[in-house]
Amino acid sequence: MIEKILFKYGKRMYFKDALLRQAQRQFRDTATNAKIDTNNPSFLGIQTVFTGELRIIDEQCYDPLPIFRILHSSHEHVQLPEDFKLDENTLIKMYRKMVTLNIMDKILYESQRQGRISFYMTGTGEEAIQIGSAAAVTLEDVIYAQYREAGVLLWRGHSVADFMNQCYGNCKDASKGRQMPVHYGSKKLNFVTISSPLTTQLPQAVGTAYALKRSKKNTCAICYFGEGAASEGDAHAAFNFAATLECPIIFICRNNGYAISTPTREQFKGDGIAARGPAYGIPTIRVDGNDVLAMYYATKVARECCTRSEKPFLIEAMTYRIGHHSTSDDSTAYRSSDEIAYWTRYMPIIRYRSYLESVGLWCEQRDIELKKHVKTSVLLAFTEAEKERKACWKELFTDVYRTMPKHISKQMYSMEKHVAEFHKHYPLHFFKQA
């Protein structure tokens, strides 16, 4: 499963599990117990191999990293790995969550277009990465997401109403309406609040992984990011720190082809993000992110490896962003609608549904019922959230510091007096009472 490519004298050699571990062990031994050899010094930190042949290593020297997948276009050949254990209920639950995410996205996207919420970001076409990976980890594991991982939170138990309340920033929103829509967070579900500046979550997730390692709870951090975010300096810092500090973290890169409008061919050269993993000393898998079962299995293997060895793991999940970057973007300005139509055929939901039907777990009738049910419940939660009042206006002053400092309490007191005197001029009924 886990393949690492080593190059030796220009030959292409693939080492699988056992062989790989042996090679790694030998490398460690030579690095730490370098023998004194007057003719051939052993350089620090690398495996020293001398050659008389001057060779330039470039990406042509080795095959591209293969993409792991389970669901082929034709379901006759689907063969699940031997230790693939998911019961029927979980398989169906995965499909239901993917559909829920998709429908919720559509409704919230439309509501932004109608001016009901200020902003939204969809995960259309990327449902498999979120649901597949989320199903493979535990609630004790800590999630650091970017902004396109609502599905992960949905899988962990965030209700549709929770999502709606956050997008509306009403008084039931756990973040008190302080964040832009889609910047979800849940302490209960170990899902760290989304940060807008790109890639800050990577080093932070490594720090959390370090804390988890110290706690000896046998858990890990899971950190999501896009291939565009991987260009930030923070990504380098995070990979290198995770490797050198040996932190249990799974980096999941959603390579969806575009960073807002910048296509991957302008984002990086070389063999994607996965090729960077071995260079940092991080075991890596490239997986078909449109295949929910492959995503589940790859994450499961990564988690086992990660918690067992207390070391980092990198997954590059290949997918395509069918939706626009956000509601502030119109992607037809930089890509053709033919391209979008092409990838729509490979939508993970379609592929997974067809697999479930082929094994007799799903049918047209159930699909219609599910979609109808989800739509009704999302719309209901949506209407409820819209009717809800805003958080108490006093929340404007809280949570800057654990104990409110004098200069802030003075401001709050002065506003209290002002509101008491001029309450008739303010729409106080829109706000929750203190």
Add this chain to the structure above:
Amino acid sequence: MFSSAVRRVVRRSFSTSKWSGAQQMTVRDALNSALDEEMERDEKVFLLGEEVALYDGAYKVSRGLWKKYGDKRVIDTPITEAGFAGIAVGAAMAGLRPVCEFMTFNFSMQAIDQIINSAAKTFYMSAGRVNVPIVFRGPNGAAAGVAAQHSQCFGAWYSHCPGLKVVSPYNSEDAKGLLKAAIRDPDPIVVLENEILYGVQYPMSDEALSKDFVLPIGKAKIERVGKHVTLVAHSKAVEQALEAANELAGKGIEAEVINLRSLRPLDIDTIVQSIVKTNHCLTVEQGWPHCGIGAEISARISESEAFYHLDAPVIRVTGVDTPMPYTKSLEIAALPQMSDVVFAVNKVLGLQ
């Protein structure tokens, strides 16, 4: 020998705290004992940064800690400020209490996004659910002969931001008491130390030597009582203010010297009370004038009732508004000296 004895006597006369028989301690050792005591007190406290472990810290502030607490509590990191600041933020979010050392605060600009966008704002953005108990510390301001990129004061930069607390200790008691308070605090705190002061000895009271010694964050200290003019300073500038006060005392001018200790929250009450008594105020700092600490104090005075007690405008004595020159003579000219403070006081009092 003689001159050092004089210096000591002079320094003692500056301090309002009890000095008789007090033990001397360098600021470096005071910081070191603060770290040691807090690491011993709380398992969750750990130190990370460049060279902090095996090498004992670039300025030896973490001397002996790696030997005592090992790899898990004192961590040498690769050279990426944004990386280890981010790791510290993540570790704090997960419940640890990291102390993040910048080799100097000049390098913290590489990590300023993590400090402001993540450390300072997370408690508010998470609606009080996730606090970030973290200390960012290291030498700040001008050292000597290290030119523009290593001689900058970040007092104004960090104290601009709500969510952060900023302390700027002057002597050994300040350093120990404020760092210990910062480590125990639930909010993110920037501790701005001064490289030149690291090696200077100051008296430590019995109280300050105790393991329970912490200073309140947000409270200034009156270093010297006076009635004619108020000098407000922080960090190394407190020294110039005290020297100037000593000089002025010879001419019958009694200056009250306020050591701010905290830049945010700013103890404006102590400043106001002093001005009510002295009717004159100057600020002294090594940082730049534009949008600086002195500018903030001056504005806050104008907005308070102290304004009506002033007999002259508030004057700022600051570093000059230019990147720090490398040349020694120009470096001295670029920083506020005792004579600059004396000159400015005379001007404010209308004596020249």
